[in-house]
Amino acid sequence: MCSSYGLGGALHPLPDDAVILDDKAVDTEVRAWMRDGSGGAKITGPRAKNYNPIVRGLEHDVELAWWWLWLGGAKAKFSAFNSRDDMLVRRWRKHFQHRVLLPANHYDEGGKVWALPGDEPFMIAAITAPRESDDDGPELSYSMVTRLGVGEASSVIAKISGEPRMPLVIPADMWDEWLDPAVPGDAELVARVQLASEEMSRAMTAGGAPGVEPSLF
16 A cells, blocks of 8 residues: 655656646645655654645645545544545545545655656545544545556565555546546546556556655755
8 A cells, every 4th residue: 555655856856847737826836845845745643744735626726635534523543545446436435526636756665666757747546535623734634546556566566565556646638537526436437547547557667665765855
């Protein structure tokens, strides 16, 4: 299960001309998060308040969110930082109707750091739930959606864990379909996204061990 991803760093610097999103204002917001020293997204904990940017709605609004779903007004007591794509319609049907995207250009899985050729940015699928708390933290929590590993990732990750999985990456021409609240979260959407994700997923290559690249931001 993926527990770390990010934008930039020593192993996978973000290209100077990279466009994270198609909106300059939104792109600027995400880059500001990188510069503030939080360019590596980690699971949010009770002491390390690592809030990460999510892209929400057809206006591509950016806000910070808690990485681990909150259910019934509290952080889920079971592992809820990842959610399997083949369980979205069954276990996560309610939350599957509230979808966001996670900006990244690498992720950690199977003891390796994975990225696209050229370190270009991409978007990872996620689902959300309200975070109900009296503190000043974000209003939303999220869970990263994962799929079965394909290509190089499948064979490498399989040596580490029983069932190889990787983040469900979303190509740009499907961003709005995933983000549109009018599009139902159903089995047909899962199938379309799985198919659309295939090419980018196979293009991911391993670039080193996680935890060894110092932040550049």
